[in-house]
Amino acid sequence: MKIIGTYNIKGGGGKTATAVNLACLAAMEGYKTLIWDLDPQGAASFYYRIKPKIKGGADKLLAERNLDNVIKGTDIPNLDLIPADFSYRNMDVQFSEYKKPARQLMKMLRPLSEEYHLLFIDCPPNITLVSENVFYAADALLVPIIPTPLSIRTHQQLLKHLKHKPMLELNMLPFFSMVDRRKKLHREIITELPKKYPNISRYMIPYASQVELMGVRRAPLFTYAASTPAAKAYLGLWQEIKQSIK
DSSP: OEEEEEOOSSSSSSHHHHHHHHHHHHHHTTOOEEEEEOSTTOHHHHHTTOOSOOTTHHHHHHHHOOGGGGOEEOSSTTEEEEOOOGGGGGHHHHHHTSSSGGGHHHHHHGGGGGTOSEEEEEOOSSSOHHHHHHHHHOSEEEEEEOSSHHHHHHHHHHHHHHHTOTTOOOEEEEEEOSBOTTSHHHHHHHHHHHHHOTTSOSOOOBOOHHHHTHHHHTSOGGGTOTTSHHHHHHHHHHHHHHHHTO
């Protein structure tokens, strides 16, 4: 099972829409896919019309270590979801009580490896013990970057943080998100930043009303606007990711 995290220190950059749409694409291609909405805000669960609630909360989940009991089916064939729960906000404290606090998520996910081809994790923002767990568990980390100075700054903070963890063999895949080519600043940044970070994907997710409509339709983009530029950008990004995690 390949594990792909969508993460950014700064919220509001499109990480949830990315996880939701890429998981949908993977399932549509026949991959047995699971998405874990690890963000207490529960946006991915909302998009898939699943109540962001787990019986017993994070305490019970970590005590029993049986994720099969909380997996829900979605309306998309081949795609299941582990819902968010507001108690996830305390996961840092709970992980810290274990001997290897940054490796607990990896241990929890191991039993699912024979059931699923792919797991997408929609991570909460900020650098926390939860995100450290995702860094160790993931085969790839998708990092959306809005073409703005503050978003670039948080990307640099993430790189600096990871530099101090040489034991991590993390395949980080940054990409531009919420791109508005009408803005001069956006155009300048998407031209110049790849010169400094050549691993930035050539596929850019545009700022688009069709993506915003996901919150109204409560569905992935590919169920209602599959031929739009935004959908085509996600498709290109997905093809690139598949090559990266082979």
